[in-house]
Every structure is written in C-alpha cells, then in structure tokens.
Amino acid sequence: MYQLLTHISNFFSTPFLNMLHTVEHIPLLAAFMLGIIGAMAPCQLTGNISAITYYGNRSMQAHGQAVHAGFFILGKIIVFSGLGLIVWAIGHEFQNTLTMFFAASRKVIGPFIILLGLFLAGFFKMGFLNSLFSAIPLNKGSGKWGSFLMGVAFSISFCPTMFILFFVTLMPIVLSTPFGVVLPPVFAIGTSLPLIVFLAAAWYLGMDGSLIRKSRKIGNIVQKSAGFFLILIGLFDTITYW
Numbered sequence: 001m002y003q004l005l006t007h008i009s010n011f012f013s014t015p016f017l018n019m020l021h022t023v024e025h026i027p028l029l030a031a032f033m034l035g036i037i038g039a040m041a042p043c044q045l046t047g048n049i050s051a052i053t054y055y056g057n058r059s060m061q062a063h064g065q066a067v068h069a070g071f072f073i074l075g076k077i078i079v080f081s082g083l084g085l086i087v088w089a090i091g092h093e094f095q096n097t098l099t100m101f102f103a104a105s106r107k108v109i110g111p112f113i114i115l116l117g118l119f120l121a122g123f124f125k126m127g128f129l130n131s132l133f134s135a136i137p138l139n140k141g142s143g144k145w146g147s148f149l150m151g152v153a154f155s156i157s158f159c160p161t162m163f164i165l166f167f168v169t170l171m172p173i174v175l176s177t178p179f180g181v182v183l184p185p186v187f188a189i190g191t192s193l194p195l196i197v198f199l200a201a202a203w204y205l206g207m208d209g210s211l212i213r214k215s216r217k218i219g220n221i222v223q224k225s226a227g228f229f230l231i232l233i234g235l236f237d238t239i240t241y242w
Contacts, residue, residue, distance in 0.1 A: 076155040
C-alpha cells in the first residue's frame with residue numbers, strides 16, 4: 001500500500017521538484033515549494049484528501065466554513081513553526097528523537113479518519129465532543145478548536161518523505177537564512193495548498209452554503225457520501241501504516 005501511495009506521490013510531485021531547482025536560491029519560494037511537494041507526500045496525501053472531503057462537505061452545508069478550515073491550517077502552521085524553532089534552538093541531534101515520535105503518531109491518523117467518516121455517514125453522534133469544545137470560551141459553539149486540533153494531528157504524522165523534506169531539506173535553509181524563522185510557516189501553508197485551492201474554487205462557484213439551502217436532501221446525500229469516502233480513505237491509510 002505504501003508503495004502505491006509513493007508512486008502516486010511521485011507522479012504529482014515530480015513537476016514541483018523540477019520547479020524547486022529553479023527557486024532554491026530564494027528561501028521563501030523554496031520553503032513554499034517544499035510545502036507543496038510535502039502536500040503530496042504519502043503520509044500527507046490521504047490527510048489532504050480527507051481534509052478536502054470534510055471541509056468541502058461542510059462548505060456545502062453552511063456559510064463560514066472557511067474560518068474552520070483556517071483554524072485547521074493554523075494548527076499546521078503552529079506545529080511546523082514549533083518544530084522549526086526546536087531544531088533551530090537545539091540543533092540537528094534532536095531530529096533522531098523526533099523520528100520515533102512521528103512514526104508512532106502516524107498510526108493514529110487512519111483510525112481517526114475512519115471515525116470522522118463514520119460520524120459524517122451518521123453511524124454515531126459526537127455530542128460529547130461538542131460539549132467538550134463548548135467548555136472552551138474562545139471557541140464556544142464554533143468548532144474552531146476541533147479544526148485546530150485536527151490540523152495539529154495531521155501535521156505530526158510524518159513519513160520518511162516528509163521527514164526528508166522538512167528536516168533534511170528545509171531546516172538547513174532555515175539555519176542558514178537570517179529570516180529562517182518565517183520559513184516553517186510558509187512550508188505549512190504550502191502543505192495546505194490543495195485545501196486552500198479547493199475551498200477557493202467552491203467559493204468562486206457559489207457552492208458555499210447554497211446547495212443545502214436549495215435541497216436539504218441533496219445536502220444529506222453529500223454528507224453521507226463524504227463520510228463513506230473518508231471511511232475508505234481511513235481504511236487505506238490504516239492498512240498502509242500499520
């Protein structure tokens with residue numbers, strides 16, 4: 001399974017790898033390009049597809065879902081920025097310790113995607129999570145905190161390709177550039193580009209909220225379809241990394 005994901009990743013990332021060679025002397029562009037390549041890494045591919053499916057479905061259900069997606073992206077930015085600061089402060093020796101942590105955390109993402117799919121498909125309710133999130137004053141009733149945590153969880157799910165892109169390729173640029181501290185956030189935005197492009201297209205085509213207002217039945221079908229699709233993605237991801 002992992003080999004299949006690797007082949008798919010290589011197919012989509014090769015053009016961007018070629019473009020990277022032309023901008024590698026420009027740190028900001030190089031960091032952004034590495035992020036785009038990272039979005040197509042095997043461990044991020046299923047995560048990005050899941051995020052697009054989840055937030056795409058929510059954008060058809062109601063207005064304002066771009067804010068939730070923004071918190072998802074913010075979670076990724078915080079994680080990559082924090083990792084960049086740690087490496088910058090402690091040095092390269094810390095990378096070996098991080099590798100063991102990321103390998104273990106990657107196994108959690110598949111089952112998490114399956115649970116998310118089961119929820120969207122209507123197999124169970126997550127009222128207890130709504131109660132938990134509503135206890136946080138800043139995010140009461142908004143679900144933004146849940147989106148933020150999902151972004152964090154997806155970001156710490158490293159695979160060998162992502163590890164090389166971030167620690168082996170990006171970090172030397174960070175350490176050798178006076179403004180290197182801003183490069184990890186740029187990298188994080190690059191990894192979120194597929195989701196950003198999809199939501200921008202949905203907004204441009206007028207899909208944000210209009211579908212559910214026209215027909216609640218269609219909206220329910222879209223949600224259940226998204227749920228079943230996420231279940232398949234989660235199963236594929238679990239088989240790959242377990």
